[in-house]
Amino acid sequence: xxxxxxxxxxxxxxxxxxxxxxxxxxxxxxxxxxxxxxxxxxxxxxxxxxxxxxxxxxxxxxxxxxxxxxxxxxxxxxxxxxxxxxxxxxxxxxxxxxxxxxxxxxxxxxxxxxxxxxxxxxxxxxxxxxxxxxxxxxxxxxxxxx
Numbered sequence: 001x002x003x004x005x006x007x008x009x010x011x012x013x014x015x016x017x018x019x020x021x022x023x024x025x026x027x028x029x030x031x032x033x034x035x036x037x038x039x040x041x042x043x044x045x046x047x048x049x050x051x052x053x054x055x056x057x058x059x060x061x062x063x064x065x066x067x068x069x070x071x072x073x074x075x076x077x078x079x080x081x082x083x084x085x086x087x088x089x090x091x092x093x094x095x096x097x098x099x100x101x102x103x104x105x106x107x108x109x110x111x112x113x114x115x116x117x118x119x120x121x122x123x124x125x126x127x128x129x130x131x132x133x134x135x136x137x138x139x140x141x142x143x144x145x146x
Contacts, residue, residue: 002055010056015078021060023048023098024091024111029062029075030083041083044073047091047111049098063101065109070102090114 021027029044046064049072053059058077063070075082091111101109 007055013056013078018077019085019087021048021085021087022090022093023051023096024093024114025087026089026091027062028086028088029073030086031075032081032083045088046071046073047098047101047109049101051096090116 025048026046027048030041031044033040033042044062044064046062048060049063050061051058056076056078059074060077061072061074063072065071090113092114093111
């Protein structure tokens, strides 16, 4: 329960197009960096290990390995310095916070990729009932290859 007055004041500062990602996703965070009069965009790639907060205080933590050293950065979701967040991979997780990745090294850090659900009836062909061993699929694939 948040104070209604605070929510109304924060509403003007919230981003309209909040990126959709979850804990376990591998993301590219494009950050605006202002050096003097020049502005450039720097990309930080890594795995989202935590999301917390609500409203203007919502943040997410991205972790990656650089030179065999773990680096974590905390980004405010509604910051004007975050240009965009691109989801490269969706990881399968059973936890809300992935702090156990801090103790892991190498291939053990990898998460299994989350499979996208197929839409039913989209481009499916009905196989004959007497088809044994998927002969119809093999014929389709052979025909498509030539």
